[in-house]
Amino acid sequence: MAYKDKQLQEEKVFKDPVHRYVHVRDQVIWDLIATPEFQRLRRIKQLGTTNLTFHGAEHSRFNHSLGVYEIVRRIINNFQDRPNWDNEERLLCLCAALLHDLGHGPFSHSFEKVFKLDHEYFTQQIILGDTKINEVLERVQPGFAQNVADVIDKTYQNKLVVSLISSQIDADRMDYLLRDAYFTGVSYGHFDMERILRVMRPIEDQVVIKSTGMHAVEDYIMSRYQMYWQVYFHPVTRSAEVILTKILHRAKHLYETSNYTFKLEPTHFISFFTGDVQLEHYLKLDESIVQYYFQLWQDEDDFILSDLCERFMNRRLFKYVEFNPSHMMKELMELYRLFQKIGIDPEYYLVDDSSSDLPYDFYRPGEEEERLPIHLLMPNGELKELSRHSDIVEAISGKKRTDHKLYFPKDVLDINEDKQTVEQIKAILYGQGDEGNVN
Structure with missing residues (x-):
């Protein structure tokens, strides 16, 4: 029997708090999980520094990767014998789902920004380089590792396969919303994934949703919106x-x-x-x-x-105030001067930070980070873009929300001996908005 078709003698399962069980029957998947490169993901937290806010958020990229694999496995099981689905792509989908986050570094996005790195680039390097992961993938067939890398890079020719891993309603997003909600203890990220999986349908180049499942997708979109503003940001x-x-x-x-x-x-x-x-x-x-x-x-x-x-x-974190960069640049420059006057280096102790999110967008061809929309499959076989049929989704479509904060060490200001300058600093800071609590 060819390696790509080899099955374990008995199914292995990982007990999972989100999906109950993660099922593994393919020898290839079992071997990939056992590699040092995949086991390393146990030592990378899924949510970076979020555990300092939500103490339960100690879960890892390893947990999440298994979860994405499990969702894709279930989607593929539902696709069996449906038109437009080629079961020859099954193992490729499972491998790409399992390995999609392989290149994340410590503290993920914060680490990437400092050193100008790209985790997707390193994911491909691990898959294609001199690694145990590559060794397993190439045993499937020559060039299989490149196919897996192409799926993750969104350049694989079969866009239906890509959409399972990377789209506006994909296995990656569904798992991290449910998993992050579970481990942070919030209620925002919950949605009816079972219903969404049941109404997913494969078409030629993407996954679409039966129109009867629209409300479950609305719930998913709003859950994502809430998670970004209540947890991620x-x-x-x-x-x-x-x-x-x-x-x-x-x-x-x-x-x-x-x-x-x-x-x-x-x-x-x-x-x-x-x-x-x-x-x-x-x-x-x-x-x-x-x-x-x-x-x-x-x-x-x-x-x-x-x-x-x-x-x-x-x-012992920094406090924060609301910050509007379009109206406060003059004040920010003055704060820099005053911080320097009292011996506090503003380069490290006065930091403006912004976060932004676009919860859902319709198709804007040619734009940077072009997004394929979610399509509903109507009873007559017509495809209809989600926001054209849902008033809820239409209300937030294409609307990018940005939040700005100014961070500083209030404890250092409070003990500084130059009280007059400190009062000037506080007048500028708190004149812009209420002080943010860091509990």
Whole structure:
């Protein structure tokens, strides 16, 4: 029997709090899960610093990847014998679902921004490089690893396969909404996934939804909207991300400063500081390693690095106020001057941060990050774009919402001896809006 067709002697299951069980019968999938590159995802949190806001959010990219695989497995089971579905694509879909987040680094998006990295690029490097993952995939057939990488890169010729992993209603989004809601303990992210899976239908180049399932999709869209603003963009989480990014910026700056010597040489970070990141370096850095450095950097001689690490490790976060960059740039420049006057480096201790989201969009051909819309399959066989049939979705379609905050260490201001300047700073800060609580 060919390796791609080989089945385990008995089905293996992972007990899962969201899907109850994750079922594995394919030898290929079982072997992929066992690789060091996939096991590394156990050491990358799904939600980065969110556990400092919602203490239950300790789940990993490993959990999520298994969940996406399970959803795709169930979708494919429902597609059996339906027109437009080619079961020869089954294993490819399962592998792409399982491996779609393989390239995430520690603290994911915050880490990427500091070092100008792209997790999707590293996902492809892991799949196509000299790795155990590649070894397993190439055993299926020569070129299979490239096909998996193409699905994740959204360049695979069969767009139906791509849409299962990456679209406005895909297995990735469905799993992370349900999983993140479960582990954060909020009610916002829940929706009727069972109903959505039942009304999904394959057509030539995408998955569509039977019109009778429209209300379940509306619920899904609104759940996603609420999760972004109540969980993913929570201002306290963003405060932790601000400190995290400033730690990495400071460590990089000190490494580039010839007259500074680290007590603990940042060996694992050097290639990131120099911009020469090889795959082997990338795979060796996970959140346990990063936290190890942060723990020890609390004792560094550099006050800023030491202070920021202590704040991150002990959750002594920055406070925040609302910030409108279009009306406050003059005030921001004045705050920079006043911070410097009282001996606080505004580069690290006065940070404007913005978050934005587009919950759903219709088709805008040629635009950057072009999005394929969700289509409803009407009883007469016609396809109708979701927002043209749903008043709820139409109300939020194409509307990008952005939130701005200004972060600063109120505790440092409160103990500064230059009370007159501090009062000037607070007058500017609190004149723009209420102080944000970081509990």
